[in-house]
Amino acid sequence: MSDFEDLGLTASEVGPIPLVQHFFRRLGLDDLLERHVPDRKLGRQSVVSSARALSVMVANVLTSRGPLYAVPAWVQRHVAEHFGLGERQAKAMNDDRIGRALDRLYELEPASLLTSVVTRAVKKFDIDLAQIHSDTTTVTFSGNYEGQADKEARERPPLITFGHNKDHRPDLKQLVYSLAVTADGAVPVHHKIYDGNTTDDQTHIETWTTVRQIAGTPDFVYVADSKLCTRENMRFIDERHGTFLTVLPRSRQEDDAFRDRLQERPVPWHEVRRRKGKSGNDKHDIVYEAHEPDEFTTDGYRIVWYRSSVKVVHDEKRRNRRIKRAKMRIENLEARTGAHRFRSAEAAQRAAADVLQDEGAQRWIEVRTIEENVADFKQSTPGRPGKNARYRKVDIPIVLFEVRERAEVIQADARCDGIFAMVTNDTTRSAKDLLDVYKYQPFLEKRNEQLKSVLCVAPVFLKRPERVAALLLVYFLAVLIFALIERETRREMRARGIDSLPLYPEDRPCNAPTADGVMRAFEGLRRSQLRDSNGDVVRTFHDQLSPVASQLVDLLRLDRREFGA
Secondary structure, X not given: OHHHHOOEEEEEEOOOHHHHHHHHHXXXXXXHHHHHOOOOOOOOOOOOOHHHHHHHHHHHHHHOOOOHHHHHHHHHHXXXXXXXXXXXXXXXXXXXXXXXXXXXXXXXXXXXXHHHHHHHHHHHOOXXXXXXXXXXXXXXXXXXXXXXXXXOOOOOOOOOEOOOOOOOOOOOEEEEEEEEEEOXXXXXXXXXXXXOOOOHHHOHHHHHHHHHHHHOOOOOEEEOOHHHOOHHHHHHHHHOOOEEEEEOOOOOHHHHHHHHHHHHXXXXXXXXXXXXXXXXXXXXXXXXXXXXXXXXXXXXXXXEEEEEHHHHHHHHHHHHHHHHHHHHHHHHHHOOOHHHOOOOHHHHHHHHHHHHHHHOOOOOEEEEEEEEEEEEEEEXXXXXXXXXXXXXXXXXXXEEEEEEEOHHHHHHHHXXXXXXXXXXXXXXXXXXXXXXXXOOHHHHHHHHHHHHHOOOXXXXXXXXXXXXXXXXXXXXXXXXXXHHHHHHHHHHHHHOOOOXXXXXXXXXXXXXXXXXHHHHOOOOOXXXXXXXXOOOEEEEEEOOOOHHHHHHHHHOOOOHHHHOO
8 A cells, every 4th residue: 555655646638739749740830930930049048949939829829729828827737748848848838938939939020930831831731822812800909009100110010000890899909910821721821910900902912922922923813802903903913924803892883884784684694603502491502693794894804793693682681671771760750759850841851861871772762751730739828737727729840751662773773683793814714713713712711710719819918019910920820730730631531531520519420620620529638647756657548539539640640659549
């Protein structure tokens, strides 16, 4: 019994860290961090280098989703060797060490690190750069962040300020986060943050130029939303022999001209895409039709019009909803009484016009005001009303609204339901091929959604904008690893003829695993060690891998020894 009394049991988390480190090694991330983020030579070496601290932070973002001040405790719960740390180094991982690492990253031109990492990823994972999708989102902040604009423009980090907030929080400050991904697994290849009041059309030239440097050629199609459709952006790409594909904004005169023509006479449409509707209420096929006119845009670029069956239904519902809301609000205006009633027909007409403008229904509804008198009785003698009180009849003017739907305008607009146009300088792809290219854009939007929901980029508990800028680069590296895990898992499944993995609760099958689902399969795995009174390890035990985790180890060619197998 005394032999056992001298032994102690310690347990550390393993989780998905070996999986994450496997992709770090394939990418050579630690080597790149050491090369681009060296520590200053101060006469003595830091216990934990800035590069090592940044590597730990990327792993933390991928697997923990906690605030930065919780990283030290998170590290000490895990197996230190899996991070390339010794026990002394693990204890030295505090929030001050993390802050200094972020400062160092910001000082040393992080753009060069980003380019090196992406170039290495393209080469090591054989990523196809033939098609690039670009978009922006916003990262919202709750602090004041005052005094940033006082610094020199070249020295200061991007300005955290008010702008068009895509999280629907106009009361909070923000940064604009630009991301570009490939159509080969939606792997990120470019990232940059801009001042919070930067508009999307100002980001595309820099994004295209950077991707051009990474690809080494302009022979890729650059896809973005309607903010790309400016003369400056399109001319810049076209003059440098690049290819672009973008959506025509409703504000362009070509849009108005085509809609006017369509309201007057039909145009020939031909089907270019069809797929089965989802089960449930939506059982109709989803159909896309195309029409390519002989005319070009005013800039001389090709324009192709499309009509979506889903968008037809959506546009009709939105128009009916606006009409219904406007009519209901006008009825409420008519119900005003007492001091709130309208004193003149002109005031009532202005109020109705404001309602139509607010609801965007002025094209479809016509409102006419009618003045009438309503009889009422008022006490003609002073005092409280009683049985001998006398009353006199008075006429009170009121304003009524006559609301009429403009049926001819509604019918004309209905002929334009479901249409949208795309602009390109590509003369080789068919209308169907162009639509197929653009239809990959939601995968980019999914990466931005994962940045915010899965990886929890906000709230950011940092006061210094320089550290915020460096932290968002750490998040880009995490999104890159996230995408590579997802891409490699799906590619290996296809290569081995595996249709699904039991990653959902109750071992339900998952046909398209995400990196989050893959890492979740390793959650809860621990390593336990028996130690003697001197602290020496007597024996090591590992939790047993689940069947799906074991399958993933084989699928991704992980080292089983790191899981004790």
